Amino acid sequence: MNTPLQHFTDQIRNAAAQRTPLRIRGAGSKDFYGHPTQGELLDTRSYSGIVSYEPTELVVTVRAGTPVAELEAALAEKGQCLAFEPPHFETAEGSAGGTCGGMVAAGLSGPARASVGSLRDYVLGVQFINGRAEQLTFGGQVMKNVAGYDVSRLMAGSMGTLALLTEISLKVLPVAPGEATLVFELDQAQALAQLHRWGAQPLPLNASCWVQDSTAPGAPELLFVRLRGALAAVESACTQMLADVPGQRLDNAQAQADWRACCDQTLPFFQPAAGQDLCLWRLSVPQTAPVLNLPWPTLVEWHGGLRWLWAPESAHAQLRQAAANVAGSATLFRAACASDTCATARFDALKPATWQVHQRLKAEFDPAGIFNPGRTYKGL
Numbered sequence: 001m002n003t004p005l006q007h008f009t010d011q012i013r014n015a016a017a018q019r020t021p022l023r024i025r026g027a028g029s030k031d032f033y034g035h036p037t038q039g040e041l042l043d044t045r046s047y048s049g050i051v052s053y054e055p056t057e058l059v060v061t062v063r064a065g066t067p068v069a070e071l072e073a074a075l076a077e078k079g080q081c082l083a084f085e086p087p088h089f090e091t092a093e094g095s096a097g098g099t100c101g102g103m104v105a106a107g108l109s110g111p112a113r114a115s116v117g118s119l120r121d122y123v124l125g126v127q128f129i130n131g132r133a134e135q136l137t138f139g140g141q142v143m144k145n146v147a148g149y150d151v152s153r154l155m156a157g158s159m160g161t162l163a164l165l166t167e168i169s170l171k172v173l174p175v176a177p178g179e180a181t182l183v184f185e186l187d188q189a190q191a192l193a194q195l196h197r198w199g200a201q202p203l204p205l206n207a208s209c210w211v212q213d214s215t216a217p218g219a220p221e222l223l224f225v226r227l228r229g230a231l232a233a234v235e236s237a238c239t240q241m242l243a244d245v246p247g248q249r250l251d252n253a254q255a256q257a258d259w260r261a262c263c264d265q266t267l268p269f270f271q272p273a274a275g276q277d278l279c280l281w282r283l284s285v286p287q288t289a290p291v292l293n294l295p296w297p298t299l300v301e302w303h304g305g306l307r308w309l310w311a312p313e314s315a316h317a318q319l320r321q322a323a324a325n326v327a328g329s330a331t332l333f334r335a336a337c338a339s340d341t342c343a344t345a346r347f348d349a350l351k352p353a354t355w356q357v358h359q360r361l362k363a364e365f366d367p368a369g370i371f372n373p374g375r376t377y378k379g380l
Helices: 004-018 068-077 100-106 188-199 231-244 252-264 313-325 352-365
Strands: 022-025 040-043 050-054 059-063 123-129 135-139 164-171 178-185 205-212 221-229 247-249 279-284 298-301 306-311 329-334
Touching (some): 004 040, 004 123, 004 164, 050 068, 059 068, 059 100, 068 100, 205 252, 221 231, 221 252, 231 247
Parallel strands (some): 022 040
Antiparallel strands (some): 123 164, 178 221, 205 221
16 A cells, blocks of 8 residues: 555655655745745645644644644644744645644744744654655654754754655643733834843743834834733733833733734734835844844844844845844845745855755755755755
């Protein structure tokens, strides 16, 4: 019987023998991310389902083609969640949410990342097929089940350039019993300074978002802060923070929808202005970085550590220099031009030593160079 796993193995073996590129793809919700790839489609969605779930052990194992929404629904039934809040970008068919394999391969985390850690921190083990058509297993289902190189977490953010993920074991967490969202009218510099002050205190900060609300009268500059934790801790923090700075508490149902929209980039800020040839840039910087002297619309997440900007492709050098000046990096997240005509590098150039590590990893995992070639960097 030709199972999906056997089909993948045969397809990879044949592609390696003929040195034919493979375009690994799940639901296609992150096709925009990274450089476009060419080649024979390897669709992971036929290999789906939850392999095992142990709520008392806080661990779940899923096949790569499993829809993220399906996994989250199963966790919610047990009062648990993916704490890193993976984004649910629209698929090519217009539905929301991708696959678990694509979630791990992209390595993207949502608004809570600065407080709870990144997706990579929750990957316990993986099974994958390498470029030699070998089925391999690394890691396990507990945090300490790692000996030697931590290959499991290496796959997080690898963009499908090293191997085809087939199964992933993830750490999950209980849903916090208490949650509240506060909003304050502050400019960006004031918001960053206040977040730093609150960050030094024992407050259950979970997520933050600063943005100028162009849809409201007067286009106010607003800081949204989400608190999560024990009920008493959340209520006490609300009282203290509203005493520190005038603000208001939002209705939880509306706030949850807004945080989901922020994560999925469906807020008004993330809709490109009509008639303007702008790209969405993602600047990762230290939380303590000041307001960047850049003239384009900005949204700030992760307590200051993530800055989203709408800027032209031609501003790539200025943006990357601004990020480098504060020990950060800049990514062209969504290109305005057609994906096959955008010549600007999507990611910052690697230092020579790091580039050599990437090349050696690629040569070891994918010696024929068939997996998503060029998705991250030319030559990988």
